[in-house]
Amino acid sequence: MTAELIDGKAFAANLRERVGDHAAAFAEKAGRKAGLAVVLVGADAASEVYVRSKGKATVAANMESFEHRLPADTAEEDLIALVERLNADPAVDGILVQLPLPGDLDEQAVIAAIDPGKDVDGFHVESAGRLMVGREGFVPCTPLGCIMLLKDRHGDLSGMNAVVIGRSNIVGKPMAQLLLDANATVTIAHSRTKDLPEVVQRADIVVAAVGRAEMVKADWLKPGATVIDVGINRLAPAEEGAKGRLVGDVDFEAAKEVAGAITPVPGGVGPMTIAVLLRNTLVAAHMHEGLDPPVGL
Numbered sequence: 001m002t003a004e005l006i007d008g009k010a011f012a013a014n015l016r017e018r019v020g021d022h023a024a025a026f027a028e029k030a031g032r033k034a035g036l037a038v039v040l041v042g043a044d045a046a047s048e049v050y051v052r053s054k055g056k057a058t059v060a061a062n063m064e065s066f067e068h069r070l071p072a073d074t075a076e077e078d079l080i081a082l083v084e085r086l087n088a089d090p091a092v093d094g095i096l097v098q099l100p101l102p103g104d105l106d107e108q109a110v111i112a113a114i115d116p117g118k119d120v121d122g123f124h125v126e127s128a129g130r131l132m133v134g135r136e137g138f139v140p141c142t143p144l145g146c147i148m149l150l151k152d153r154h155g156d157l158s159g160m161n162a163v164v165i166g167r168s169n170i171v172g173k174p175m176a177q178l179l180l181d182a183n184a185t186v187t188i189a190h191s192r193t194k195d196l197p198e199v200v201q202r203a204d205i206v207v208a209a210v211g212r213a214e215m216v217k218a219d220w221l222k223p224g225a226t227v228i229d230v231g232i233n234r235l236a237p238a239e240e241g242a243k244g245r246l247v248g249d250v251d252f253e254a255a256k257e258v259a260g261a262i263t264p265v266p267g268g269v270g271p272m273t274i275a276v277l278l279r280n281t282l283v284a285a286h287m288h289e290g291l292d293p294p295v296g297l
């Protein structure tokens with residue numbers, strides 16, 4: 001069997017297009033564009049790439065992008081003071097602080113300073129709490145992107161066995177909650193899970209979000225399972241000066257012979273993160289103007 005590829009890149013492009021159309025209509029109605037502020041502290045190479053992509057995608061989707069770059073030695077109070085200025089700025093609908101933060105900056109303290117009404121990353125404890133109790137709020141972009149891909153493929157996830165490998169606040173835990181909300185039977189596996197291959201073997205849906213290159217093996221999978229690979233791991237380059245190959249948390253080449261459907265890395269889950277970020281920003285803008293958020297996004 002060769003699995004069907006789940007084309008997150010194409011799905012994300014389509015979502016960005018639809019967000020762009022709704023954002024143009026929003027600008028007409030509101031007399032201003034929706035705005036996203038992105039804060040980058042330090043010069044982590046991967047973060048630079050992501051922040052640049054976010055800025056470009058925001059502008060391409062008919063929204064305003066505000067980029068704030070701060071040096072790596074920025075004091076926490078100065079970073080929080082910037083977040084507070086963005087909270088008070090009516091042109092800013094969404095605020096995102098790019099993670100990871102350098103040095104000893106306390107990510108939780110910085111995220112806590114974001115107005116929950118502008119928390120388009122969905123990382124604030126209020127957003128997490130709202131997701132947990134089933135109230136409206138911002139959902140982290142990567143897991144929301146994953147559930148969109150799953151619903152697109154399966155429609156109804158009701159009664160399916162889902163295993164989420166990884167329990168981070170940003171992916172694993174919200175992912176499990178979203179699957180539970182979709183009436184899947186959910187197991188969260190992690191580094192202390194006993195007999196992980198046996199746990200994965202029962203899953204109709206596997207979401208791998210551990211950050212360990214090619215850890216999930218083909219012979220762990222139930223034949224026909226849908227595999228969502230959230231991992232983005234760069235392997236050591238074969239030769240000096242070259243860029244190492246990007247791989248997921250799943251041994252893709254072998255897994256695609258067993259799975260029913262699988263996301264590739266790159267081009268699977270990754271592109272969904274930015275598309276959903278734009279979607280969340282547009283929803284925030286509608287809320288700030290007292291408008292009904294666009295349906296079906």
Ligand SMILES: Nc1nc2c(c(=O)[nH]1)N[C@@H](CN(C=O)c1ccc(C(=O)N[C@@H](CCC(=O)O)C(=O)O)cc1)CN2
Binds near residue numbers: 050097142268
């Ligand atoms: N404040 C946030 N920080 C971080 C988030 C986030 O959602 N909010 N997520 C990641 C980084 N990230 C966005 O910020 C992100 C990661 C990967 C991709 C992506 O499209 N990846 C491509 C491959 C890219 C490459 O070649 O390196 C893919 O998988 O196809 C987009 C966004 C951590 N920080």
Ligand SMILES: [Mg+2]
Binds near residue numbers: 104
């Ligand atoms: Mg840190």
